[in-house]
Every structure is written in C-alpha cells, then in structure tokens.
Amino acid sequence: AQSVAQPEDQVNVAEGNPLTVKCTYSVSGNPYLFWYVQYPNRGLQFLLKYITGDNLVKGSYGFEAEFNKSQTSFHLKKPSALVSDSALYFCAVRAHNAGNNRKLIWGLGTSLAVNP
C-alpha cells in the first residue's frame, strides 16, 4: 500500500537554528513528492516538489528538501528558522496506479514551533 509517514508530531527549534521536518514514503514506481504548509485558518500552501532530477529541491520561503531514494525519504529543511515558520507541515506523494486520479496521499502532519 502507498503511504507517507511523518514520524514527528511536533518539532521545536530556536529561531536562527536549522530545522528539519522528516518524511518517509512507500510507493510503487518513481515517486512524485510534495511539501505543503498550513497556517491557522488558512489553506494548504505549496512549498516545493520533487519530480525527477537533482535530489535537492529548493522551494518557497527559503525551504528546501532532499530526496533520498535509498532511504525513501524526503526531508524538509531550512538553514535558519524564523518564528513566522511556525505552522503545520504536510508531506504528500502522488498516488500511482490511480488512473486519471491525481490524488495525493498525505502524511499526518508535523507541527513546527520556532521559539524566539
């Protein structure tokens, strides 16, 4: 079965320190991987995606993610965290074998708290 795991419910980091939000996946075939962020009372905002090519993907707001095929991971990173990065982060993978359905399979989310 295809799945996404975000092993940490919550990540706490001090402002200015690097942050990592972890994601592992299980999917048949080549994975199409996505990160989204959800701020309170707002929708899901796209951060970045990996389709193919360079394993390090750069996205919005200074975020990047590293695709590791052997470890089936797609961890989200940022060199220097800001208080305004505090939010709920979701990793998702595009379902394969879903015909025309462009469904995303989602992790349960990781709450990031950046402390001043």
Add this chain to the structure above:
Amino acid sequence: EAQVTQNPRYLITVTGKKLTVTCSQNMNHEYMSWYRQDPGLGLRQIYYSMNVEVTDKGDVPEGYKVSRKEKRNFPLILESPSPNQTSLYFCASSGRLATDTQYFGPGTRLTVL
C-alpha cells in the same frame, strides 16, 4: 491573482439540512478535487473531476455529491448532512499532468449538529 476560492469559510448547520459548499478556480485547471481533513486521519479525498461532466469517487464519497458543469466550478453537496461529516473541507485544482502541483482553497469548516 491565481487562486482557488471556497464559500462559505465557516458553516454550522443541523442534521438533514441540505447544503452546498462552492469551489471555484481561475487557473483553467482540468483537475479538481475535494478533501476532508480530520484529526488523526489526515486528508482524505472525497471526489475528483478530470474535466467538465467527468467526476469520480475518491476514498470517502459516502454522503457527498459533486457536479462539474463548468470548468472553473466544482461544488460539494451534502444532501442530508450528519454529525460525522463535521470536518474541515478543502477544494484543490491542478493541471491534467501527474506532475502538476495541486493548489488548495482556504478551507471550509463545517459543523453539523
């Protein structure tokens, strides 16, 4: 501005009273989808549509209906809402390719009493 809009943003209703949540996108996207988000269960797909007049069930379609009469609109209909449909609902749209990014609306928080 390219966006997906949903209305209403917040809705409190009673069991059995039919309601519609509207979704509209201005990006000329072929693909549209509805998800619900519940604590501990994450986001689950309700219905999707690949184009006008083409809709299909997602993972949790029971109790919901959709229609796609125009490319930009994809309303979600609850004909007889029940308390277990209390949830946060998101509409999304994307181009037709599997590699295209899905863009989400701001969400509709529905409470069914």
